[in-house]
Amino acid sequence: MSSREAILTRIRAALADVPADEVPGDVPVPRAYRRSHTEPGQDTVTLFGERVADYRANVTRTDQAHLSEAIATALTARGVSHLGLPDGFPAELLPSGDWKWHQEPLDTEALVGLDGAITLAAAGIAVTGTIVLDTGPGQGRRALTLVPDYHLCVIRAEQIADDVSDALARLDPGLPLTFISGPSATSDIELERVEGVHGPRSLDVIIVDRTDPERP
Amino acid sequence: MSDTGNRGVVWLGAPSFPDAAREALGTPQLRANLKRATGTIRDKRLAVASELGDWEDLRDTAAAIKQRTSRHLDYYLQQLEQSVTAAGGVVHWASDAADANRIVTALVQATGEREVVKIKSMATQEIGLNEHLAEAGITAYETDLAELIVQLGDDRPSHILVPAIHKNRTEIRDLFTAEMGQWGQAAPEDLTDDPRELAEAARRHLREKFLTAKVAVSGANFASADTGTVVVVESEGNGRMCLTLPDTLITVMGIEKVVPTFADLEVFLQLLPRSATGERMNPYTSTWTGTTDGDGPSAFHLVLLDNGRTDTLADTVGRQVLACIRCSACLNVCPVFERTGGHAYGSVYPGPIGAVLTPQLVGVENAATLPFASTLCGACYDACPVKINIPEVLTHLRAKTVEGKGRTAEALAMKAAATVLDSPRLLSAAQMAAAVGGRALARKGRIGRLPGPMRGWSDTRDTPAPPAESFRTWWRKNKEGDR
Amino acid sequence: MRIALFVTCFNDTMFPDTGRAVVSVLERLGHTVDFPQEQTCCGQMHFNTGYRPDAVPLVERFARTFASYDAVVTPSASCAGMVRENHPVLAEDYGPAALQRQVAELMPRVYEFTEFLTDVLDVTDVGARYPHKVAYHPTCHSLRGLRLGDRPERLLRAVKGLDLVDIPAADSCCGFGGTFAVKNADTSAAMLADKNAAVLDSGAEVLCAADNSCLMHIGGGLSRQGSVVRTVHLAEILAATEGATQ
Numbered sequence: 001m002s003s004r005e006a007i008l009t010r011i012r013a014a015l016a017d018v019p020a021d022e023v024p025g026d027v028p029v030p031r032a033y034r035r036s037h038t039e040p041g042q043d044t045v046t047l048f049g050e051r052v053a054d055y056r057a058n059v060t061r062t063d064q065a066h067l068s069e070a071i072a073t074a075l076t077a078r079g080v081s082h083l084g085l086p087d088g089f090p091a092e093l094l095p096s097g098d099w100k101w102h103q104e105p106l107d108t109e110a111l112v113g114l115d116g117a118i119t120l121a122a123a124g125i126a127v128t129g130t131i132v133l134d135t136g137p138g139q140g141r142r143a144l145t146l147v148p149d150y151h152l153c154v155i156r157a158e159q160i161a162d163d164v165s166d167a168l169a170r171l172d173p174g175l176p177l178t179f180i181s182g183p184s185a186t187s188d189i190e191l192e193r194v195e196g197v198h199g200p201r202s203l204d205v206i207i208v209d210r211t212d213p214e215r216p
Numbered sequence: 217m218s219d220t221g222n223r224g225v226v227w228l229g230a231p232s233f234p235d236a237a238r239e240a241l242g243t244p245q246l247r248a249n250l251k252r253a254t255g256t257i258r259d260k261r262l263a264v265a266s267e268l269g270d271w272e273d274l275r276d277t278a279a280a281i282k283q284r285t286s287r288h289l290d291y292y293l294q295q296l297e298q299s300v301t302a303a304g305g306v307v308h309w310a311s312d313a314a315d316a317n318r319i320v321t322a323l324v325q326a327t328g329e330r331e332v333v334k335i336k337s338m339a340t341q342e343i344g345l346n347e348h349l350a351e352a353g354i355t356a357y358e359t360d361l362a363e364l365i366v367q368l369g370d371d372r373p374s375h376i377l378v379p380a381i382h383k384n385r386t387e388i389r390d391l392f393t394a395e396m397g398q399w400g401q402a403a404p405e406d407l408t409d410d411p412r413e414l415a416e417a418a419r420r421h422l423r424e425k426f427l428t429a430k431v432a433v434s435g436a437n438f439a440s441a442d443t444g445t446v447v448v449v450e451s452e453g454n455g456r457m458c459l460t461l462p463d464t465l466i467t468v469m470g471i472e473k474v475v476p477t478f479a480d481l482e483v484f485l486q487l488l489p490r491s492a493t494g495e496r497m498n499p500y501t502s503t504w505t506g507t508t509d510g511d512g513p514s515a516f517h518l519v520l521l522d523n524g525r526t527d528t529l530a531d532t533v534g535r536q537v538l539a540c541i542r543c544s545a546c547l548n549v550c551p552v553f554e555r556t557g558g559h560a561y562g563s564v565y566p567g568p569i570g571a572v573l574t575p576q577l578v579g580v581e582n583a584a585t586l587p588f589a590s591t592l593c594g595a596c597y598d599a600c601p602v603k604i605n606i607p608e609v610l611t612h613l614r615a616k617t618v619e620g621k622g623r624t625a626e627a628l629a630m631k632a633a634a635t636v637l638d639s640p641r642l643l644s645a646a647q648m649a650a651a652v653g654g655r656a657l658a659r660k661g662r663i664g665r666l667p668g669p670m671r672g673w674s675d676t677r678d679t680p681a682p683p684a685e686s687f688r689t690w691w692r693k694n695k696e697g698d699r
Numbered sequence: 700m701r702i703a704l705f706v707t708c709f710n711d712t713m714f715p716d717t718g719r720a721v722v723s724v725l726e727r728l729g730h731t732v733d734f735p736q737e738q739t740c741c742g743q744m745h746f747n748t749g750y751r752p753d754a755v756p757l758v759e760r761f762a763r764t765f766a767s768y769d770a771v772v773t774p775s776a777s778c779a780g781m782v783r784e785n786h787p788v789l790a791e792d793y794g795p796a797a798l799q800r801q802v803a804e805l806m807p808r809v810y811e812f813t814e815f816l817t818d819v820l821d822v823t824d825v826g827a828r829y830p831h832k833v834a835y836h837p838t839c840h841s842l843r844g845l846r847l848g849d850r851p852e853r854l855l856r857a858v859k860g861l862d863l864v865d866i867p868a869a870d871s872c873c874g875f876g877g878t879f880a881v882k883n884a885d886t887s888a889a890m891l892a893d894k895n896a897a898v899l900d901s902g903a904e905v906l907c908a909a910d911n912s913c914l915m916h917i918g919g920g921l922s923r924q925g926s927v928v929r930t931v932h933l934a935e936i937l938a939a940t941e942g943a944t945q
Contacts, residue, residue, distance in 0.1 A: 004309035007471065007522045011290040014530035018287050024476065027284035033273035033483070051496065105510075108427055108461060128486075128497035141511045142460045142502075146453060165482040173443040173478040174303070176508050179485075179501035184453035187493065188362035188378055189385055189411040191253050197361060197415050198422065199453025199500060238885045247889075551872045555889045589883060591876025591890075592747060594843035611747055611785075618749030630745060634753035637708060637740040638760060647712045662922055672884025676891065677919030680713065687706050687715035691734045695722070 036162035037127045044126040045157045049207055051129025055182020056195060057203040064211045067154070068095045071118065074152055074204045075099060080115035083152075084144050088137025089120060093154070104140055111143055116150030116200070122177075124160035125167045129182070131155055131205060132167060134175040142176055151200040153180075156208045223524050224313040224344045225577045227372065230562030233585040237556040246382050250557050253381045257548045260494025261599070267496070268486070278483050279603040282539035285476060286529060292441040292474045293520060299444025303506020305516040310468075312523045313343035320345060320433065320466055321352045323517055327464050329354075329431045333422075335448060335455045336360035337435025338376065338542055339468045339521055341564045342577075345433065356433065357399070357425050359454035361418050368395040374558030374566065376544040377492055382557055385409040396421050422454065432458035432513070436469040437488065437541065439518070440478040445505045446518065447481065449488060451498050459502050465513040471520050472529075472538035484541060487601035491543035524577035533612040537572050539602040544569075546596035546606060552589055561586060568596035572609040580617045587613035640688070647686040654682040703733050703768040705761075705809075707778045708740035710932075714911045720938035721774050721812055724825050727938075732772075737764045743781040746789070748878045755793045758786045762801040770819060771809045774934045776847065776909040777840035779811040784844070811841070812934055813850045813909060823857045829939040830860030834903035836894075836917065838910040839872050851909055851933055858936060866901045868893075875916035891920045898928060907933045 001009070038044050049059045058077075062070040072095035075083070085094075085101045094101060102114060120138035121131045131153050133139045145151045161167035171177055184199030195201060230236065240246055265271050285292055297307045310316035320340075324332055332349065334340065334356050346356040346367075358367040365380040366373050369391050373379030380388070389409040396403040401421045407413055434455070438447040446467055448455050459465060475481065489498040507516050529535045547553045547567030558566030563574040563583065571590055575583040587610050596606040618627065636642040657663045658681035666674040673679075685693075702725060706718040718734075725732045741761060742754030761782065765771045773779050783806055790802040816822055835855055841847045855863050874880065874890025894917060898906050904927075908914050911932050918930030 002309070003311045003315055003522075006311050007309050007520070007526060008290050008293070010522070010526035011293075011471075011529060014526050014535075015287060015289070016530075017532055022287070024284055024288040024291060027280070027287055029280040029284055030273070030276050033270045033277055037268055037270075054496075055499070112427065125497070130497045135508070135511055142456065143511075146456050146460060164486050165479075168479060168482045168485075173440070173445045173503065174505050176505070176512060177501075177503040178456065179497065179503075181495070181497035181499050183499065184451065185499050186361045186415055186452045188360070188365070188380055189388055189414055190249070191256050191378065191381070192411045194411050194415040197419055197452035197454065198359070198426070198457050234883050234885065237883060241885050241889050551874065551890050552883075552886055555886050585882075587749075588879065589886075591839065591872050591874060591879045591887075593839035593872035593876070595839075595870075595872070598843055611749070614747070614749030615751045616749075626748075627750070630748065630750040630753055634745060634750070634756065637742075638756045640736055640739055643708065643711075643739050650712060664923075669881065672887075673881050675884065676888040676923060677916060678922040679919055680915065682713055683715055685715060687711040687718040688734070688736060690715055690719065692736070695734065 035165045038162045044162050045160055045207060045209070048124050048126040048129060048160045051126065052131070052182070052205050054129055057182050057205055059205050059207065061207045061209060063209045067206065067208055068093050070206050071095050071152065071154070072097060074206065078116065078150055078202060078204070080150055082113065082115045084111065084114045084117035084140065084148060086119055086138055086140030086144055089118065090138070104144065106144065108143065108147065111147035114148040116148045116152060117144045118152045118154070119145055121153050121155040121159060123167050123170050124155050125164055126160050127163040131180050132171060133178045133180065134171060136175070142178055145178070146199055149200055150202045152204045152206070154206045154208060157210045222313070223578050225342050225524070225565065225574055226563045226583055233560055233562070233589040236560035236562060240556045240560050245384065246557055247555065249381060249384060250554055253378065254548045254554045257494055261491060261545055261548065264490040264494050264496055274483055274487055275601055275603050278487055278601060279539060281475060281480050281483060282602055285474060286472065286535055286538050289471065289474070289529065292476060293471055295441040296439055296444060296474050299441060300506060300518050303444045305444065305506040305518055308517060308519045310519050310521045310523070316343050316468060316519055316521050316523065317345055317348035319519055320468065321349060321354065323464070323466050324349065324354050324431055325352065327431050331355050331357065331425070331429060332431040332433050333357050333359050333425050333429040333458050333462065334432070335434040335450065335458045336363045337433070337468060338564060339435045339470050340433060341373065343468070343521065343523060345468070357422070359422050359425070359458060361415060361452060364418055364422070365391060368392070368399070372559060373564065375547060376542055376566070382559065385411060385414065388414055392417050400424060426457040426461055429462050431464045431466065432462040434458055434465065434467045436467050436473050438481060438484055439469060439474050440481060441474050441476055443478045443505055445478055445503050447501065447503045449498050449501050451493065451500065453500060456500055456502055459504065460512050463513055464515045466517045466519065468519045468521055471522055471525050488541055488543050491545040491599070491601040528576040531576065534572070534576050534609055536604050537569070537576060537609055539604055540569050540573065541602060543601055545599040545601065549595040549599045551593060551595065552591065561589070568606045569604070572606055572613060575613050580613055581620050584617050587617055644686065644688060647682070650682045651684050655684070657681070700730065700769045701733065701767070702730055702770045702772055703735055703765050705738055705765065705771050705773040705778070706734065707773060707775045710774060710911055713915065714932065717774050717911055717932040717934050720932065720934040721772065723938040724934065725772070727826055728820060728822060733768070735764045741778045741781045742789070743778060744877060746781060746785050751789060752793060755789055758789045758794065758802065759798060761786065762798060762805055765805060766801060769808060770815060771805070772812055772815045773809070774812045774909070774932060775911065776811050776838055776845050777912060779809060780840045780844035782806070782809050811845055811847065811909060813847055813854055814845065816854060817850045823853045825854065825857070825937045827937045827939050828859040828941055829936050830942055831904050832862045832864055832902060833905045833907055833936065834864050834866045834898060834901045835933070836866060836873065836906055836908040836913065837869055838908050838913045841909045842870055847909065854937060855907070855933070860942070861936070864901050864903050867897045873913050873917050875913045877912070880916060891916060895920050895924065895926070899926065903928060906930045907936055909933050
């Protein structure tokens with residue numbers, strides 16, 4: 001008997017107390033919890049910004065008109081110059097200046113040489129202060145936001161879900177997803193929190209407020 | 217020893233819990249580290265759990281999802297297998313530790329590689345994968361900072377979440393300075409014991425491994441049956457490195473980690489980080505479904521591990537332990553763990569959850585003191601995000617332990633006590649005898665140090681002498697006539 | 700209402716004052732209390748140490764002895780918890796169907812003393828006077844087992860002259876745990892040391908609780924340390940009328 005058959009046989013034997021005609025749906029799962037832990041009428045974009053900042057990430061809010069400027073300000077403050085650029089990142093948002101943009105595809109060696117990467121996001125989660133990447137347009141391969149030491153993420157206000165439930169419903173599980181809540185961190189040594197171990201040590205998030213629907 | 221003792225969960229030759237605890241209690245540094253650590257996480261957990269007014273509802277749902285899963289585990293595992301296979305992954309089934317080790321070793325050997333990078337994983341620790349790979353000439357590099365500390369020190373983890381919590385910063389500095397060079401990039405010569413510098417040394421030490429490794433081994437926090445999506449929850453980014461950069465990813469997952477749907481993760485991704493590190497969300501959570509062209513590993517193997525889990529499932533009281541999501545909240549609130557630390561449990565699974573999981577995975581006869589390593593104070597049950605009634609399982613396993621031991625001196629004494637206690641007449645007589653005997657032993661109404669089995673009790677506590685008159689005697693004399 | 704006192708074997712043998720105090724408080728409140736003499740023990744030691752079959756006759760005895768009462772009141776949170784949580788388990792696993800019914804029928808009428816006062820009799824001021832600085836230790840079975848909440852404190856606050864003080868980390872276990880204190884004596888002693896330090900920190904003259912077992916453990920440690928802090932069951936404080944004009 002293969003291990004597969006052996007395990008499945010043992011499971012069925014172990015579950016002898018479960019009625020033969022019971023189906024999974026017969027086991028009740030109450031769902032009394034709240035889909036969102038935001039308060040009614042709460043400004044979730046502001047909450048998102050506060051919660052991201054709680055992880056000691058830098059958060060900026062801007063609008064479409066000033067986005068390029070905000071990117072320039074963030075990059076200047078960080079003193080970075082070689083930046084990874086994912087496919088699908090809108091070229092018109094890139095500020096002009098001394099920055100060297102390295103377009104994907106980038107091999108590992110090339111990623112190691114970068115100071116950072118700039119991406120869009122797939123979703124945000126206000127209550128937990130999380131950004132989610134799904135490797136879609138403007139987000140790059142997973143390694144792009146991992147190997148370089150700095151990540152600048154641009155997220156649009158309408159991408160921000162209230163809470164985890166709402167966010168998961170917006171995401172496609174078939175894509176590789178990365179949930180990012182602040183810079184990488186460890187508390188392994190005497191529980192003292194240290195930011196930056198293997199992932200980016202610095203995380204900037206720029207929130208782009210909703211624009212007038214008349215002007216895309 | 218029965219074959220179940222060979223499942224790798226317990227450390228061979230480990231002393232009994234009371235003996236190991238005594239040794240740990242004699243180490244002031246360890247006790248201070250533990251007290252601080254558990255206290256800190258405990259407070260953080262309480263703060264973020266209380267942010268969610270429906271915390272109890274989330275716990276109820278999580279427990280129910282886990283119950284649904286375990287009652288139909290065969291169904292969900294086959295569904296998971298189908299989903300993962302459809303997404304380009306390969307599913308393997310491992311009956312026990314030896315089976316799993318054989319599968320993983322063969323998979324690594326098939327790539328021709330001699331090195332693998334590893335994400336912290338309880339399942340691979342449980343089966344002793346690193347040691348097994350080493351025998352096959354394959355070096356496994358632990359990449360979680362705490363696991364790196366444990367590995368460099370040829371040590372054992374003492375906590376599920378922060379495995380090196382028994383070591384202080386100076387010990388870690390010394391270890392890095394002495395050992396890192398033997399494994400790869402050495403520590404800087406002027407390394408201090410600042411945690412920031414230590415983390416930086418680990419970053420540099422491991423970076424070359426991440427960038428060159430072709431094979432990674434991970435565990436899994438969850439896998440959703442409907443979509444075949446596997447989830448790893450972490451903080452440092454070492455997990456992302458392992459899941460993203462190598463060509464081949466091998467994930468070893470206990471069969472109880474499957475959840476029915478991707479949507480169910482909304483419950484666990486709220487409960488786990490808040491219960492574990494006391495954060496609203498951990499820094500990184502990665503999910504993947506099979507393989508993705510042009511991104512991440514081109515080969516993905518999922519090894520489904522039994523290793524005693526089906527035995528646990530067969531116990532209708534004990535099976536609730538399979539709901540565990542390894543958050544370690546029970547360790548941090550446990551007054552016993554806080555004093556003894558994790559090593560005393562003699563198993564990769566320490567603390568209250570270890571006391572109920574280890575004996576079930578390896579058989580109670582191979583971990584007989586663990587179900588007794590608790591005052592049944594119930595703090596673990598309150599803290600558990602999936603509502604495992606740990607005290608209930610503890611007393612259940614105590615009964616199984618006692619049953620297996622047969623006629624011991626303790627059993628005979630208990631039998632005798634039961635006879636006395638089932639008879640008001642004998643109880644009265646015993647009370648009178650105790651009053652006489654107790655008063656003979658007592659000075660100023662207190663009984664001091666005693667020999668024999670009561671030594672442990674009486675070494676640190678006085679016992680009041682039994683009163684001359686029991687309550688029932690008093691009642692008979694003073695109240696009975698009134699009625 | 701026919702009230703029975705379940706004094707528990709431990710209080711019966713070691714702390715008869717506690718039983719007398721329960722009787723005294725209830726009588727002061729105008730109730731008659733009976734002490735059915737066939738009662739012995741709830742079987743907690745046997746159950747918690749793994750000797751379940753040995754506890755079954757005690758479950759049967761309990762159900763038989765108290766069947767005819769409207770309320771069974773006990774000055775022990777851990778014994779009340781044992782009866783309510785584990786008698787049904789034992790009855791189901793070992794007993795005949797008749798015992799299961801008997802146990803199920805009796806369970807809702809079994810009360811820990813402070814529960815009975817606050818929930819059934821709906822009183823918090825029991826007419827006690829106790830001019831001392833008192834700390835309350837919520838035993839694990841009071842706090843997490845029966846979830847007594849602030850019932851004991853409400854009763855204590857209504858005691859005239861009583862100064863209720865907090866113990867740091869009050870919710871942590873004292874380390875007694877029944878046979879744990881013998882089987883894991885070193886760990887138990889380490890927990891006790893921390894608990895006693897907290898008790899001394901509180902500045903209390905008297906430490907009270909709803910379980911004499913934990914109090915014996917804590918008091919035994921305090922006594923060995925030479926401390927003058929006394930341990931007194933909560934019921935005895937509620938029965939006290941120290942300095943009151945009669």
